[in-house]
Amino acid sequence: MAKERSIDPAACEILEVTESEGISTAFSRAEAMKPCPIGSKGACCKLCAMGPCRLTKEGQTGICGATIETVAARNFARMVAAGSSAHSDHGRDMALTLLAAARGEAPDYEIRDEKKLLEVAQLLGVQTQGRETMEIAEEVAEVALAQFGQQQGEIIYLQRAPKKRQEIWRKLGIAPRGIDREVVDIMHRTHAGNDQWYESLLMASLRTALADGWGGSMLSTDITDILFGSPVPLVARSNMGALSEDEVNIIVHGHEPVLSEMILVAVNDPEMIEYAKSKGAKGINLGGICCTANETLMRQGVPTIGNFLSQELAITTGAIELMVVDIQCIMQALAPLSKQFHTILVTTSPKAHIEGATHVEFDEHHALEIAKKIVKMGIDNFANRGKTRIPGKVNHLIAGFSHEYINYALGGFYRGSFRPLNDAVIQGRLRGVAGVVGCNNARTCHDYAHEYIVRELIKNDVLVVMTGCGAIACSKYGLLSPEAAELAGPGLREICEAVGIPPVLHLGSCVDNTRILTVLSQMATEGGLGEDIADIPGVGFAPEWMSEKAISIGCYFVASGVYTIFGSESPVGNSPVVDRFISEGWEERVGGKLEFIPDPQEAVRKALEHIDKKRAALGLVEYDPTRFGQSGDRLMRQFIEAMEAGLPVSPYSAKIPDPSKK
Ligand code: MSK
Numbered sequence: 078m079a080k081e082r083s084i085d086p087a088a089c090e091i092l093e094v095t096e097s098e099g100i101s102t103a104f105s106r107a108e109a110m111k112p113c114p115i116g117s118k119g120a121c122c123k124l125c126a127m128g129p130c131r132l133t134k135e136g137q138t139g140i141c142g143a144t145i146e147t148v149a150a151r152n153f154a155r156m157v158a159a160g161s162s163a164h165s166d167h168g169r170d171m172a173l174t175l176l177a178a179a180r181g182e183a184p185d186y187e188i189r190d191e192k193k194l195l196e197v198a199q200l201l202g203v204q205t206q207g208r209e210t211m212e213i214a215e216e217v218a219e220v221a222l223a224q225f226g227q228q229q230g231e232i233i234y235l236q237r238a239p240k241k242r243q244e245i246w247r248k249l250g251i252a253p254r255g256i257d258r259e260v261v262d263i264m265h266r267t268h269a270g271n272d273q274w275y276e277s278l279l280m281a282s283l284r285t286a287l288a289d290g291w292g293g294s295m296l297s298t299d300i301t302d303i304l305f306g307s308p309v310p311l312v313a314r315s316n317m318g319a320l321s322e323d324e325v326n327i328i329v330h331g332h333e334p335v336l337s338e339m340i341l342v343a344v345n346d347p348e349m350i351e352y353a354k355s356k357g358a359k360g361i362n363l364g365g366i367c368c369t370a371n372e373t374l375m376r377q378g379v380p381t382i383g384n385f386l387s388q389e390l391a392i393t394t395g396a397i398e399l400m401v402v403d404i405q406c407i408m409q410a411l412a413p414l415s416k417q418f419h420t421i422l423v424t425t426s427p428k429a430h431i432e433g434a435t436h437v438e439f440d441e442h443h444a445l446e447i448a449k450k451i452v453k454m455g456i457d458n459f460a461n462r463g464k465t466r467i468p469g470k471v472n473h474l475i476a477g478f479s480h481e482y483i484n485y486a487l488g489g490f491y492r493g494s495f496r497p498l499n500d501a502v503i504q505g506r507l508r509g510v511a512g513v514v515g516c517n518n519a520r521t522c523h524d525y526a527h528e529y530i531v532r533e534l535i536k537n538d539v540l541v542v543m544t545g546c547g548a549i550a551c552s553k554y555g556l557l558s559p560e561a562a563e564l565a566g567p568g569l570r571e572i573c574e575a576v577g578i579p580p581v582l583h584l585g586s587c588v589d590n591t592r593i594l595t596v597l598s599q600m601a602t603e604g605g606l607g608e609d610i611a612d613i614p615g616v617g618f619a620p621e622w623m624s625e626k627a628i629s630i631g632c633y634f635v636a637s638g639v640y641t642i643f644g645s646e647s648p649v650g651n652s653p654v655v656d657r658f659i660s661e662g663w664e665e666r667v668g669g670k671l672e673f674i675p676d677p678q679e680a681v682r683k684a685l686e687h688i689d690k691k692r693a694a695l696g697l698v699e700y701d702p703t704r705f706g707q708s709g710d711r712l713m714r715q716f717i718e719a720m721e722a723g724l725p726v727s728p729y730s731a732k733i734p735d736p737s738k739k
Contacts, residue, residue: 083386083523085553087317087468091390094466100417102389103408107519119149120651125269132651143273149652150275150282151267153628153659156648157282158263160629163405164588165256165293166428167332169225171300174335174441176218178304179211185339185444188214189306193481197299201233214303221296227255232292238594239601241609242638246287249666251280251636253288260285275655276662283636283667290633295591301372305334308375308477308585310578315552317387318471319380320396321362325353327455328382328391329373330366331403332586336425336439337369339448340401341377349449353456361452366391367406368545368586375477375585383553384524384546385623386517392420396465399455403439404429406516406624419461423451474557478542478582480595486576495596495603498540502614503605506568508538508700509688510600512593512634515619515627516546518645524550526620526644526677531556533681535580538566538702539688542596545587547620556581567706590630593617594637607695611638611668614691616684620644620677635659635669640687642680647673 079092082104095102115121115131122139123129130139130148138144143151177183188194188210198205198213201220205213224232231252235243246252253259263285266272272281302308320326327344329337343349344361353361365373366388370381382391385406391397392414400411401423412433415422424431425439425447435454439447484494501507511534517523527550534541535556543551551557556564562573565580573580584592597610606613617634619627622643634641649655650673664670674680689700 081522084525084528085316085383085387085470085523087470087553088383088387088390088523090468090470091317091393091466095390095393100393100414101410102393103386103410103519104523112520115651117648118646118650119152119648119655120145122148122151124151124267141269145652146275146654147273147278149649149655150278153649153655154263154267154278154282154285156625156628157286157632158260158267160625160627161285161289161293162260163626164297164629165225165260165289167404167588168293168295168297168300169222170333170335171297171304172218172221175214175300175304176222177441179215179218181211183441183444185342186304186441188303190302193299193307194303197303200237217303218300221300224292224296225256228258229254232256232288234291234295235287237295238291238598238637239609242598242601242611245609245667246636249280251284251287253284253292256288256292259288275652275658279655279658279663280666283632283663286629286632287636289629290591290594290637294588295594297588298585298591301334302479305338305372305376307481308479309482310475310477311375311378312473313374313378313476314380315472315474315549316470317382317391317394317468319364319382320391320394320467321359322396322465322467323359324362325356325358325360325456325459326362326364326397327452328364328366328397328400329369330388330400331407331426331429332368332372332405332588333403334369334372334376335441335444336401336403336448337365337373339444340452341373341379342445343448343452346449349452349456352453353459356456356459358456358459361456366400368588369403370549371476371545371583371586371589375583378476381549381552384517384549386519386523389414392418394465394467395419395463396467398458398462399423399451401425401451402429405626407431419458419463421454421458423454425451470553472553472555472558474552474583475559475579476552476557476583478578478584480592480599483582483596484599486578495599499600499603499605501568501572503697505698505700506538506571506705507540508566508568508685509614509616509691510540510542511616511618511684512542512544512590512639513551513618513620514544514547514587514590514593514630515622516624517550518621518623520645521621524553524621527551528554528556529677530618530620530681531581532564534684535561535565535569537685538568538700539685540569540572541581542584542593543581544584544589544593548583550621551581552583557583566702568702568704571705587626587630590634594633597637597639609638609668612691612695614688614695614697615639616687617641618643618680618684620680631671635663635671636667638668640669640684641671642684643671643673644677644680645673645675
């Protein structure tokens with residue numbers, strides 16, 4: 078049974094325990110409760126107290142007369158608004174932290190990437206010459222925050238998109254005016270008795286999603302890099318085998334690195350380590366779950382213990398003293414589950430309380446002090462640890478790519494900028510590019526679709542970039558390691574060997590999908606692949622999506638011109654008209670389309686067909702893998718040797734972090 082629920086051997090091992098001991102998990106609950114067939118396909122309207130109206134019969138309307146098209150489109154639009162608000166509010170909190178740091182009110186934070194600060198300042202129109210770093214940082218934060226409340230005009234970052242793309246947005250009237258404004262616009266227009274034309278609702282949804290992708294989320298990524306450093310590739314570990322039998326295990330889970338970076342500082346404090354030893358532990362071991370894992374993984378090499386569906390399983394190992402969470406993707410079930418073990422669950426965000434958890438409110442003005450208090454709680458709990466069952470499964474990956482690093486790596490080893498990447502596509506060495514992102518979903522086999530799709534794409538010479546829980550999934554199967562080049566098609570393998578990169582690049586957390594937008598934008602402006610993102614032979618995937626954030630992400634990719642494929646059934650499936658509009662209708666207008674394809678094989682087939690169609694439209698040579706695959710390179714060897722030795726070295730940066738953290 079466990080093997081049908083997950084392809085992750087560590088997860089399967091723990092699922093056997095939960096099944097035999099009757100411990101409730103998302104896996105068992107999904108089995109016990111089938112999804113509502115009306116709500117899951119967008120046919121239930123509960124926007125007013127005359128309903129809920131369930132439109133299950135041909136031609137049926139709600140009490141107010143709303144058609145199935147209106148109901149499905151309104152439900153979809155509200156998913157976009159909720160997803161956009163979550164990611165963008167995360168971006169706002171990053172900007173507020175930058176502001177506090179710049180004003181000297183959050184002394185535990187600093188500017189770790191000054192170069193990025195200056196780049197962002199220039200993009201935001203902030204004067205840099207003759208000014209102190211903190212003065213620039215303060216104005217960058219203020220300008221960023223003003224983007225949220227802006228009422229008119231356009232958000233600044235739209236200018237990062239290719240000119241042709243910007244014109245499309247303006248012509249269609251979907252260039253976002255302000256980040257918060259677009260979210261409120263959707264909530265207003267979906268109130269009973271307002272916008273009741275599915276086309277209008279769905280085009281407005283694209284504008285809101287753009288405010289997230291090219292606004293709140295993009296600001297979040299940039300400001301996070303400024304505060305905590307832009308990622309540089311490093312070798313790290315993945316899966317539950319990275320938990321320690323003899324150290325205090327502390328897990329960070331959620332999304333905002335404002336918390337997790339301070340917890341990391343606290344666990345490395347010599348006083349804390351000594352304190353842990355005084356309690357009988359050999360030290361303190363930090364691990365991550367979900368996107369907080371991605372944040373600390375890509376910048377600091379902190380191991381990822383698992384993705385969304387691993388959060389309960391990690392506690393079931395009995396080896397976690399304390400799990401500290403902030404925002405998003407945290408299951409309420411963690412609170413009762415942690416009581417069955419010795420784990421202390423600590424919530425920290427005023428926006429994310431969970432009944433039964435211990436709440437220690439985080440405040441960036443006293444960040445380290447609070448982080449130490451939380452770590453101490455974990456250490457004190459070590460004495461309560463009972464029987465553990467840590468699965469001995471661990472994989473290595475290279476994390477921490479960014480558009481800046483891709484640019485640098487290709488430039489450093491080749492001849493500059495994105496030219497080599499574009500040339501590889503033009504010559505057919507790469508058939509195309511793909512972004513595979515998103516969550517896990519207990520309605521599908523854990524990690525299966527991620528692993529299958531990515532393996533097939535690289536086999537077909539498609540370079541893959543990944544974020545979020547999808548990236549964590551594929552790291553567990555070795556796909557983010559240089560050795561995975563052996564699974565790649567001959568052209569992609571040749572590039573991996575020459576440049577020293579894996580065929581699947583880790584680009585960060587789910588908020589960092591904006592890095593993919595920037596990569597695509599730079600490819601489009603580099604030349605040779607058309608003038609717009611929609612011209613590039615590329616696709617987007619969210620094979621195991623579950624969150625409203627994923628819907629917003631999918632929509633901003635579509636609005637940017639990308640063919641985007643989601644797994645599972647369509648959430649607007651009960652309205653064929655709306656389902657067709659988000660595919661064909663959007664494609665006619667913005668060049669990108671959204672399709673829900675539950676079968677991963679069919680999804681890959683359609684993706685490759687699309688890539689080939691785009692190649693043909695550009696007049697590129699037909700993809701022919703037999704022309705490539707004759708090279709090798711020493712850099713690849715170095716990576717493999719480093720990983721075989723279990724060293725967290727980064728041949729890129731020549732930085733050798735503390736070996737005790739291996
Ligand atoms: S954590 S939104 S389950 S990717 Fe970003 Fe993972 Fe999806 Fe949450």
